[in-house]
Amino acid sequence: MTTDTNQIVKVRLIQPQDNPGIAAVIREVSAEHGLTADKGFAVADPILDTLFEVYSEPRSAYWVVEMDGEIVGGGGVSQVAGGDNETAELQKMYLSSV
Template sequence: MTTATPVRLQVRPITAADNAAIAQVIREVSAEHGLTADKGYTVSDPDLDALYQLYSRPRSAYWVVELNGQVAGGGGVAPLPGGEADVCELQKMYFLPSLRGQGLAKRLALQALDFAREQGFLRCYLETTASLTQAVGLYQHLGFVHIDHAMGHTGHGDCEVTMLKTL
């Protein structure tokens, strides 16, 4: 008789030691969905390899999801660059296939939105691409509505889907 190894999931704040692992997750998921330079997408993000430092700033937070001790996803929230003081941005929500379908993206997004409210934000903005249909569906389910213009100065010129939620 074989006993299944229990799956260990943990959602926790990012640490400096997580920088390389979460950057690799983001690169893998981007490539999986064809969001690569050879397909015309801008993939250089100067902060990608230093997410702990980026999200250590005031009113910012990022959480990683560990699967059996390995970083397999994450997401965060921070003030919208170049935006109004009451607007935050849901950012860098990426999950390896091993995490999908378990409600973790919803759980993490709700955690980020709760944090944003605690920080005094009144609205949450996000940008994504239409090819990420499951993500767009999740955001709609969470109450984000499509808007017809970009907000702030995110540098995400390839993200044609812009959404906003009143907190």
């Protein structure tokens, strides 16, 4: 495997206009690895198209990864559902293979 070291990689907080791009990456990566909706994977999650809004809640954050200006991945952290205020989990971390 070779890597072009001249590519510009940027990690930044998600913005409203990123919703379609990161949802497409999650769907692409899920399909590539057989992570189907019927098996309960994130591709079936109803929030998939609204990650900016979901991760704008308190104690949550989501970052997108851009390569040469194109969204190629992302990942978020948020409080565990029903958990205490001191426990968070890594959520919806996907990176494209391109």
